[in-house]
Amino acid sequence: xxxxxxxxxxxxxxxxxxxxxxxxxxxxxxxxxxxxxxxxxxxxxxxxxxxxxxxxxxxxxxxxxxxxxxxxxxxxxxxxxxxxxxxxxxxxxxxxxxxxxxxxxxxxxxxxxxxxxxxxxxxxxxxxxxxxxxxxxxxxxxxxxxxxxxxxxxxxxxxxxxxxxxxxxxxxxxxxxxxxxxxxxxxxxxxxxxxxxxxxxxxxxxxxxxxxxxxxxxxxxxxxxxxxxxxxxxxxxxxxxxxxxxxxxxxxxxxxxxxxxxxxxxxxxxxxxxxxxxxxxxxxxxxxxxxxxxxxxxxxxxxxxxxxxxxxxxxxxxxxxxxxxxxxxxxxxxxxxxxxxxxxxxxxxxxxxxxxxxxxxxxxxxxxxxxxxxxxxxxxxxxxxxxxxxxxxxxxxxxxxxxxxxxxxxxxxxxxxxxxxxxxxxxxxxxxxxxxxxxxxxxxxxxxxxxxxxxxxxxxxxxxxxxxxxxxxxxxxxxxxxxxxxxxxxxxxxxx
Amino acid sequence: xxxxxxxxxxxxxxxxxxxxxxxxxxxxxxxxxxxxxxxxxxxxxxxxxxxxxxxxxxxxxxxxxxxxxxxxxxxxxxxxxxxxxxxxxxxxxxxxxxxxxxxxxxxxxxxxxxxxxxxxxxxxxxxxxxxxxxxxxxxxxxxxxxxxxxxxxxxxxxxxxxxxxxxxxxxxxxxxxxxxxxxxxxxxxxxxxxxxxxxxxxxxxxxxxxxxxxxxxxxxxxxxxxxxxxxxxxxxxxxxxxxxxxxxxxxxxxxxxxxxxxxxxxxxxxxxxxxxxxxxxxxxxxxxxxxxxxxxxxxxxxxxxxxxxxxxxxxxxxxxxxxxxxxxxxxxxxxxxxxxxxxxxxxxxxxxxxxxxxxxxxxxxxxxxxxxxxxxxxxxxxxxxxxxxxxxxxxxxxxxxxxxxxxxxxxxxxxxxxxxxxxxxxxxxxxxxxxxxxxxxxxxxxxxxxxxxxxxxxxxxxxxxxxxxxxxxxxxxxxxxxxxxxxxxxxxxxxxx
Numbered sequence: 003x004x005x006x007x008x009x010x011x012x013x014x015x016x017x018x019x020x021x022x023x024x025x026x027x028x029x030x031x032x033x034x035x036x037x038x039x040x041x042x043x044x045x046x047x048x049x050x051x052x053x054x055x056x057x058x059x060x061x062x063x064x065x066x067x068x069x070x071x072x073x074x075x076x077x078x079x080x081x082x083x084x085x086x087x088x089x090x091x092x093x094x095x096x097x098x099x100x101x102x103x104x105x106x107x108x109x110x111x112x113x114x115x116x117x118x119x120x121x122x123x124x125x126x127x128x129x130x131x132x133x134x135x136x137x138x139x140x141x142x143x144x145x146x147x148x149x150x151x152x153x154x155x156x157x158x159x160x161x162x163x164x165x166x167x168x169x170x171x172x173x174x175x176x177x178x179x180x181x182x183x184x185x186x187x188x189x190x191x192x193x194x195x196x197x198x199x200x201x202x203x204x205x206x207x208x209x210x211x212x213x214x215x216x217x218x219x220x221x222x223x224x225x226x227x228x229x230x231x232x233x234x235x236x237x238x239x240x241x242x243x244x245x246x247x248x249x250x251x252x253x254x255x256x257x258x259x260x261x262x263x264x265x266x267x268x269x270x271x272x273x274x275x276x277x278x279x280x281x282x283x284x285x286x287x288x289x290x291x292x293x294x295x296x297x298x299x300x301x302x303x304x305x306x307x308x309x310x311x312x313x314x315x316x317x318x319x320x321x322x323x324x325x326x327x328x329x330x331x332x333x334x335x336x337x338x339x340x341x342x343x344x345x346x347x348x349x350x351x352x353x354x355x356x357x358x359x360x361x362x363x364x365x366x367x368x369x370x371x372x373x374x375x376x377x378x379x380x381x382x383x384x385x386x387x388x389x390x391x392x393x394x395x396x397x398x399x400x401x402x403x404x405x406x407x408x409x410x411x412x413x414x415x416x417x418x419x420x421x422x423x424x425x426x427x428x429x430x431x432x433x434x435x436x437x438x439x440x441x442x443x444x445x446x447x448x449x450x451x452x453x454x455x456x457x458x459x460x461x462x463x464x465x466x467x468x469x470x471x472x473x474x475x476x477x478x479x480x481x482x483x484x485x486x487x488x489x490x491x492x493x494x495x496x497x498x
Numbered sequence: 499x500x501x502x503x504x505x506x507x508x509x510x511x512x513x514x515x516x517x518x519x520x521x522x523x524x525x526x527x528x529x530x531x532x533x534x535x536x537x538x539x540x541x542x543x544x545x546x547x548x549x550x551x552x553x554x555x556x557x558x559x560x561x562x563x564x565x566x567x568x569x570x571x572x573x574x575x576x577x578x579x580x581x582x583x584x585x586x587x588x589x590x591x592x593x594x595x596x597x598x599x600x601x602x603x604x605x606x607x608x609x610x611x612x613x614x615x616x617x618x619x620x621x622x623x624x625x626x627x628x629x630x631x632x633x634x635x636x637x638x639x640x641x642x643x644x645x646x647x648x649x650x651x652x653x654x655x656x657x658x659x660x661x662x663x664x665x666x667x668x669x670x671x672x673x674x675x676x677x678x679x680x681x682x683x684x685x686x687x688x689x690x691x692x693x694x695x696x697x698x699x700x701x702x703x704x705x706x707x708x709x710x711x712x713x714x715x716x717x718x719x720x721x722x723x724x725x726x727x728x729x730x731x732x733x734x735x736x737x738x739x740x741x742x743x744x745x746x747x748x749x750x751x752x753x754x755x756x757x758x759x760x761x762x763x764x765x766x767x768x769x770x771x772x773x774x775x776x777x778x779x780x781x782x783x784x785x786x787x788x789x790x791x792x793x794x795x796x797x798x799x800x801x802x803x804x805x806x807x808x809x810x811x812x813x814x815x816x817x818x819x820x821x822x823x824x825x826x827x828x829x830x831x832x833x834x835x836x837x838x839x840x841x842x843x844x845x846x847x848x849x850x851x852x853x854x855x856x857x858x859x860x861x862x863x864x865x866x867x868x869x870x871x872x873x874x875x876x877x878x879x880x881x882x883x884x885x886x887x888x889x890x891x892x893x894x895x896x897x898x899x900x901x902x903x904x905x906x907x908x909x910x911x912x913x914x915x916x917x918x919x920x921x922x923x924x925x926x927x928x929x930x931x932x933x934x935x936x937x938x939x940x941x942x943x944x945x946x947x948x949x950x951x952x953x954x955x956x957x958x959x960x961x962x963x964x965x966x967x968x969x970x971x972x973x974x975x976x977x978x979x980x981x982x983x984x985x986x987x988x989x990x991x992x993x994x995x
Contacts, residue, residue, distance in 0.1 A: 045909045047860035048891070049868075052916070056909045063933040067902035147935040185937070187974030222976035 065145045073145035077154065080137030084158050087130035091161060094123045127165055134158045149186045152178055153195075160199065168202060175199040176208075183215075190219035194249060201256065210256035217249040243278050250276075254289065263298030291379075296337035302328060306341070318352040336380055342366045343387050346394070356398050360414065363391040367421065392423030399432060412436055427455045431462065434469045441473035448473065464495045558648045566648030569640050570657065576637030577661050580630045584668060627668055634665045655685060659698060666705055675702040693723040693745070700752055709759040716752035723749065747773045751786060758789070763798030796837035802828060806841070813844075818852040835869070842866040843883050850890050860894060863887045888917040892925055899928060908932050915946070923953035930965055937969035944969070960986065 045053055065073070097120050138155035145151070156178035163171035176199035183192050197212030224242055250273035257266035270290050277283045295303045305328050312321045325345045332338050342362055350359035367388050370376060376384055395418030402411035415436070418429035434447040448470045451458075458466065471488045474481040558566070641658045648654060659681045666674030682699045689695065700715035727741035754769030767790055774786045796802040809824035825845045832838045842862050850859035867883055895910035908929065915925035923946075930943035944966045951959060967982035 043903070043906060045906055046857045047862070047864035048909055048913045049864075049916075052913045053909055056905070056912050059939070060905055060908060063908070063936050063939055064904050066905065186972055188968075188971035188976075188979070219974075219976075222980075223971065225980065 064147065069144040073141040073148075073151070076137045076141035076144070077148070077151045080134045080141060080151075080158075081154055083130045083134035083137065084154060084161070087127045087134060087158075087161055090123055090127045090130065091164065094120050094127065097123070124165060128162075131158055131162045131165070135162075149182045149189075149192075152182045153192065156182070156195065156199075160195070163202065172199045172202045176203065176205075183212075188219065188223060190216045190223065190245070190249070192216075193219060194245075194252070197252060197256075201252070204259075206256045206259040210253055210260070213249055213252045213256060217246065217253070220246060220249060240278055243276055244282075247273055247277055247282060251282075251286070251289075254293075258289075258293060258300055261300045263293055263300050266300075267293050267298065296332050296334040299332065299334075299337070302331050302337070305331075309344075313348070318348050322348050322353065336377070336383075339366050339370065339387065340383065343390065347390065350394050350397075356394065356401070360391070360394045360398055360417075363387060363394060364417065364421075367391045388421060389423045389425075392418050392421040392426055392429075395421065396425060396429050396432075399429060403432065403436070408436055427451045427458070428462075431466060431469070434466070438469065438472060441476035444469060445473040445477065460495055460498060464492065467492050467495065558650060562647045566644045566646075566651060566654065569644035569647065570651070570654050573637045573639075573641035573644055573654075573657055573661065576633050576640060577657060577664065580633040580637065580668075581664060583626070583633070584630050584664070630668050631665065634661055634668065637661045638665065652685070652688070655681060659685070663698065663702065663705075666702075672706055675705045678702045691722060691726055693719040693726065693749075696722060697745075697749065697752075700749075700756075704752070704756070707759070709756045713753055713756035713760065716749045716756060720746065720749040720753070743776055743778075747777045747782065750776070751789075754786075754789065758793055758800055761800050763793050763800050766793055766800075767798070796832050797834045799831075799833050799837075802832055802837065805831075813848065818848050822848050822853065835873075839866050839870060839880070839883070843880070843886065846890075847886060850893075856890070856894055856897075860887070860890045863890065884917050885919045888914045888919045888925075889921065892921050895925070895928065899932070904932055920953060923947045923950040924958065926950075927954070927958055927962060930962070934965065934969075937972040940965055940969040941973075 064070070135155065135158050138151060138158060141151050142155065156175045159171045159175035159178060163175060176196060179192060179196035179199060183196060186192060193212045193216035197209045197216060200206075200209035200212060220242065250269055254266045254269040254273060257263075257269060267290065270286060270293065274283070274286045274290070277286055292303055293300065295306070305324070309321050309324045309328065312324065322345055325341050325348075329338060329341050332341065343366060346359040346363040346366075349355040349362070370384055370387075395414045399411045399413075399415035399418055402408070402414060412433065415429040415433045419426045419433060430447050430451045434444045434451070437444045437447065448466050451466055452463075452470070455462075467488055471485065471492060474485045474488060638658070638661050641654060641661055644651070644654045645658060659678050662674045662678040662681065666672070666678065679699060679702045682695055682702065685692075685695050686699075696715045696719035700712050700719060703709070703712035703715060723741065723746055724738055727738045750769045750773040754766045754773065757763075757769060758766035770786045770790050770793075774783050774790075777783050777786070792803050793800055795806070805824070805828050809821050809828060812824060813821040822845055825841050825848070829838060829841045829845070832841065843866060846859040846863040846866070848859075849855040849862070863883060864887060867887055870883075891910045891914035895907050895914055898904075898907035898910060911925050911928050911932070915922055915929060926943045926947035930940045930947065933939035933943060944962045947954065947962050948959075954962065963982045963985045967979050967986060970976070970979035970982065
């Protein structure tokens, strides 16, 4: 029994030593272990332990020269296939327009149809990508050390994902980039590209982690040369600034996707501080507004976006009911106003509920007439509500005139004339026409229009003068001189 | 009593030499006084005749002594000049003020020689030899003249021996040594109590490579030296009272060397060790110890040591192929592992540096080092072997690196980095270059290189910093990377692409 225990202990000890030796060896998760040329020359006159130790570690350091050269050739070939695929893809994008871009994100039937028109180009791209993948893989098998080869393979998968099976190829791309960043932690763009793969796979957490790492590496490596005259204040270098902006913006988008509005806003504010181009500034501001909608209720903002998409698809009733449902989730007055406005617009334009729409929008306008703290950047939105409200009332008034329901027309036009919108004089003109049997009222309305509106068109002015002429005639001879003047003005305008 | 005995011996010697014509070749033509005319009052005529006859053979008259003195002085002068000239030129080749002074004085009498000296001043060694030989031959003639006038003067004979030996030394002609031996043997007939005579005889036999005789006379010299030095008791031990220790050591050394030449290593070491025990001079002690080491190089296998010296000469002449084959032959006859190791190292050095057999060389030296390390020999591993081995590995590593044989390069550089030697840091530097695709391994090698940064040049140090900066960046350890980039930021060439 004792002997057996002793043997067992010895066996365990040997096992531990073997494991510890194998663990001590510096290893990298390269997936593909390099294949050494087995016919290598045996060293003479060296300690066999040194040879064994060197041989054991060498597979993690380099490959033989001939494999290295073959791998280089294959990688070069693979890069050329990738370049060809990329240029065909660009050509394809020009043909199919932006839908090609969308295709990579939303793999919808409509985009498939668009791409089907360019099936030949797609086939060419696919062929090139297949060759590129094949050569990159062979190259990596021969020499797994240069990360540029692996990066080429990863880029092949990313491009491929834009053509077909994005889930599969972005997954492959992310795996390959992960491999690289395991042992190449000093290049920011590798982390960014990995983040992009995860983003496209909708793995927001992993995407965010890699975008953050990209930012960290960029900042750390930029300062490496800060003591050098060439690199003083390196972040003033516009290309690096743009990269920094991109990494921050991507983080903010990820955070938004994760419904972390506060963090997203904090990140986008950092991005705003360093933004250099007007285009990017606009993007940031728009995104900031989107994030701020309903006090950062991103889920609601997303629902809103989805409903807008439904509107584009012509699903108006569904949209209205969804907007109504959405209203219950909102807490911010401005967001509620916007939804009311959107519902009113749909009701008025597509659902035939014009009176309801006018009423809904008038409520919004009236409620906000008293609000003095309307945020300056939202004032244009509010003005739009007012205008739309005026327009709706005018059109509904006109509709009732056509239907000879003058009473209702009078009401809507009067309401339209009271709203402070740019076309309220049109309502007044129509009111003046409606009230032609009451010349005094008609004359007052017309004179108010002519005095306040200096930029009336000739037709509008002619129409106003004719109404005024009619009213003056009806008021009697004491207005003869004025009538003559109006008559002359009408004649002159008619001559024009 | 001694004096009388000496006189008697001298008389016998003269009689013997006259009869055999061996001792004095140039029998002096004495100016005989007429016996008939020479008588002293109170002395029996027959006694007077005998005395006169004896004195005529033993005593040289005043005039002849003067004549002899004249030639002796000339001969001594010539010897001194040649001796000092030879010594000066041997020690310090080139013009020397003392030499010039001596020649200036001498030229008045030896104008032809002076012309030769002028040539000698142009530092031509062969001409110098000719001059010395000429001066000494002149001296030999002059001393022989002196000897002719006064054959009994031991100083004259002694000078003649000196001149002959010097001629032998300069010309390497054994005839002179043979002549010296003859003169010295004659001397011994007169005086056997002078260790100097035995010493010179031993030296002559040394020059003639007659080692048994050489040993015999050095031994005799030692015995005589001890006898003439007298004894005294000190702490109940009998010690030599006034022995010239330097001379004694010299004789012991001579005996040791002669025994060595006779391949009797045991005896040789015995005498040389005794010499070390007696000697106070560090320099001489070192010389004796070196000699013992030489004998003991292969455990007393003196023939092997001699063979090695011969091959060394070939190597110094640049005949590496023969030297290598000689070392290989020598290796077969060696007794000790230590000598075998040394010869293997020698062969490896020739093979690597001169014959282009780098793999053979590196393997040979590696096997040698391994043998020494594994078998626990009584001697320690020579660091020179290790350093040379490391240098070979490094050199081969770089060679393979340039041939794009990364694996072999890595192995040899790895091996070179395991020893403490002057290019250890560079070995690590190249290991780092080879492993640049693996940041952890690169960092490891770079840090090891920096650990012996005193071995790195400024340029290499910067390269190491650059690799460290890049590797730490690749690892994502940006603060450390920053530290190394800061070291480089002043240098334009390291600007990021």
